[in-house]
Amino acid sequence: MTQQVTRTPADTTGPGPSLWRSRNFLLLWGGQTVSELGTRLAGVAVPLLAADTLNASVFQVSLLTVLAWLPYLLFSLPAGIVADRVDQRRLMIGCDLGRAALMLSLPVAALVGQLTLPFLYLVVGLGGVLTVLFTVAYKSLLPRLVPADLLVDGNAKLTISQDAAELVGPTVSGALIGLVGAARTFLTNGFAFLVSALTLILIRDEPVRREPAPRVPLAVELTDGIGFIRRQPILVSILACTTWSNFFVMASASIEVTFLVRVLHANPVQVGLVFSVSAVGGLIVGVLAARLSAWLGSARVIWVAMAAPGPFYLLMPLAQPGWGVLLYGVGLAAFSANAVLFNVAAMSYRQRITPPAILGRVNAAFLWICFGVIPLGALTGGALGTALGLRGALWVCVLGTWAACLFVVCSPLRRMRDLPAVPLKGPTVSS
Template sequence: MVHGMPVIPRPAASGPLRLRDFRLLLAGAAAGQLGAQVTLVALPLVAVLELNAPAIQVGLLTAAETAAFLLVGLPAGAWVDRMRKLPLMIRADVVRAVAMASIPLAAVAGVLTMAQLYLVALVTGVATVFFDVAHQSFVPHLLPKDQLVPGNGALETIRSSAQVAGPGLGGGLVQLLGASLAIVADAVGYLLSALFLWGIKQPESRPERVAGTSLRQDIGEGLRFVFGHRLLRVIAVTTGLANFFSATLMATQSVFLVRVLGLAPGVVGLVLAASAVGGLAGALCAGRLAARFGQARIIWLSALATGPFALLWPLAGRGAGAALFAVGSGVVFFGAVVYNVAQVSFRQALCPPRLLGRMNATLRFLMWGTLPLGALAGGALAEAFGARTALAWCAAGFLVVPLPLLLSPLRRMRDLPAAGASEDAPADTTDPARPASVS
């Protein structure tokens, strides 16, 4: 808050959607996510269809999109904790819009190359690191702690809805306009996101600097907070594994669907959109499932129950057989979204506000830093052994993802400990058969 300004209490019983600023945050997320999902389909197809890139170059492109989490992930958190979050998100959106707009402009001029795609992917990746760290740190500024689970559930609903609509829209635009021109939708989405964020009026003061601290000390404080908490460590390991194999999927799915299954761009979009329905269902159910089974239990249960459906990916075939790919992705995405709502809400409630940026950035570095590695592995496997074999290795990896959770204290907990509680203290042992109320 701004010094000297009175704090207006917000009733705990009110849902997050009743807050105007949170609705604007949701609108910005919807615009940005929809454009990003169009690019999820269109950008690899630019490489595959327009530049005739081999599988290894498609893997490198996916790696370039996420390399920023390794390159600037840790210092980004320290910088974010020194800055106001909202203006930083707006600037990041503008940078991403300009970078994406350069692709269709270069294509129209006939000078588009893979080198430019790599550069755009790196620039937008760096901007996304700052945007995402600031965004996750800004949500607790808008919402009270008891509204974080429904608030994050609403954000995941928006993201999953974009995953449903975006790929179909992207595939249709690629079919109609060509892959490079379809990326205009992403640039427009980021600009709309910046405009919605501009309308947020929640007062936000610049964080106070602690005298005598350096960037290295700030980064170290974030690392100590994460590595010093046993539950955060196991969440980082689990999510890092899941992201590694998710990146393997992202690097190979376009090559598999186009060159192995022979699908047209519009059908590729529909397959990816159909698979995202599971993510939307997960976002809508996450709060109820956490209340029913417990926030700790649903973290490991969601990964354990849905991971085996990844085995459907390499079994997909031509024609109607492509539905196996969509079904497998839909169930896996359902579990991933339920998992994310539970663990992100826990992280936000646990961490002191002054450390939110560093905590989120440290975890993003650990969890998202595996993305470029997974993408490179996927591209290399697809180049050497074929896309179907790469997907088989990816699916096998999803069977391993729940193991760190099952070997951790989370396996014995129903609910996650409150901030300040001992990590090894017994969690709430409410009878799981008893219906719980949804907050």
Template sequence: MRWGLLAHADFRRLWLADALSQFGDRINLLAVPLLAAITLRATAWQVSLLRVLETLAFLLLALQVGVWTDRMRKRRVLVLADLGRAVAFGSVPLAAVAGVLTMTHLCVVVAVAGVLSVFFDVAHRTYLPGLVDRDRLVEGNARLQANVSVAAVAAPSLSGWLVQLFGGAAAVGANAVSFLWSACWLRRIGAPDRVPVARARAPLRREIREGLRFVGRDPVLRANAAHSVCVSVCQQFQVTVAVLFLLREVHLSPGVIGLLQAGGLIGAVLGSVVARRLGDRFGAARVMWAAALLWGAGYLMIPLTAPGAAVTWYPIGNFLTGLSIVVLNVHQLSYRQGVTPEWLQGRVAATSTFLHFAPGPVGSRLAGVLASTAGLRGTLWLAGAGVAASALWLVCSPLRRMRRLPEAYEEERTGSHGT
């Protein structure tokens, strides 16, 4: 009981594989741009192109991938995606050693890895319900969210040291090894990799619409989707200008800025520990809308940051933000997995992924405009106000009148759709 699901051998293998993949993804966020800038002398436009290629597949393919993964063995998709990314990134140090590495090569690698990441993420979000009992989804998602949080903060530092000590190509090669190791852990999972129940295949558009319609019909999923879209835009305001704000208006050094980010890590790790307990104590429905409000409160503290003692507002706001995001994500994901029929899991997960990533470019573009008109601090105030107002989607939804979330669909309902 002390170890919970980590005592479950198959979940433990999934958890280890997920940790390795998360670190691999996060190492790339810094190692690839540094490799391009230092080794290949890339321009700012070329470096920004790499970032676009990393996320473009989520915008173009996420909904289609949801349909395809509903027809596939989920673990096989995860393993093949990891192996494909290992091969793609493994080609980078080999090309560097041979002296033939170019920006074109790096762009192709990033684009291919982006497509494979879409398959991995969608399959990963739908694999857990087939591995553990549904009453343990919250615990499982909390432990997987901890991987995301730790990797988000720890991996960039590790990536920076790898690049500094061994060079960018070697750091990308180490990342390739992490994906290969992840695939090995996934292969060791003993639970049968079930073949989805055969169903008459409809045209791709119709199957995509089924996922969108399912999210639109469920009032809780619909509120979560609306909240995700609005928050995604406002998050980009904060992500785009926060570092510039701390450098130019609070006059902090890069080292101190990095130290202040630890507040978010501590909050996120704590959130993964207490998410299930909060749901048991107060009810998951209440926890979801309360976490959304707390997220807004954390964002509203960040623009209060100023030189001197007022600098503490930043780590406090970051702590509350990290805590609330993880608690909210754990219960949102567990609810979605619990109420979605198995035959529709991939499409519903893909719909959520698409809605999260699609507004990002719009938010980034608006952030640049706002920073030049409202200023850096003003943009952060708008980000905080936007995230706080976005919580109304959940507060005004049926969640406000509920304590606990509805149970998963009845077995006969799931079975009737799957036959």
């Protein structure tokens, strides 16, 4: 979720180019599918490792979410400059190798008796920095590998991999944790990043020839992306909606594992099952994403996706011990369905209208704002959980998440069927 925080339609292009015949895209898709699976394993293992093995408090567990997302606030804008200046594929390979080393250090530390909460904080924080660099490069690389008329299809295929990983990953993670312990589970996560690096190495992509850019002050270069966004009313509405949503989504995410374990008395397998159920919504909608976008309209689908699933979010704080824990998964599934429609339409539009020379900086600006609020949301979730109790905090979070739809429902998007194919205002950029 710029994506909203955290799917493949059948090919709908008819005769002509197809992503199923694109070797480079299939390599990228396959590597990211494996990487997403590893990430979902870690998503359950990290908080369980902190809460159960290291006996962390509710607030200490929420700090892990803060550290994972704080790099987006600190490093997104510089990462955009880096992604526009270097070969993006090579940057992604380096980030994957670094993340693999960090994940593999956790079982090693546990083996020698040096696994502590500060060490876990360090690994999560450094991994977050590498993820920022990878994500900015990743969102800028796709338009080089995929024709503009297939961007929606490409983004949908990549997004469905996330939901497929969410469907399988948490359950597998819960089972692995039960069998080998939380620390050893990170061996699988490290291997997944190595597979992702290998697929990127195998991509045959000619490096982009970049014309020497005129020298401009660093402050100007850092804000090029923000300046472009400010001149696009549609991007501003999407940015505001996503930022608000991410704040409250991550506030709930920072306390949800603790809520499931300590209030609903769920065991690791049940926790994994909840997150697997949550992926069903996005998986189903991901298969239909391109068709739904064409049927509803690329503009209309954005505000419908944000508004319609909202009532189901209320099931999350209503969840009860036993089978009632699945209500939490149903609420998450509704948000997953929302995210796939919203993210595919919004990302494809942004990639289509942004000049390639500044796409890295525009993507970085989105990440800086949309993901930059996530650490604040995570801190808020921990604070609300301490002050109001976990169930009371969830009520605040789900209502806040649903309220994000107002930014797009009350915007020009509501009077449009389709998004324009070109910027509404001609941008000027410094390079």
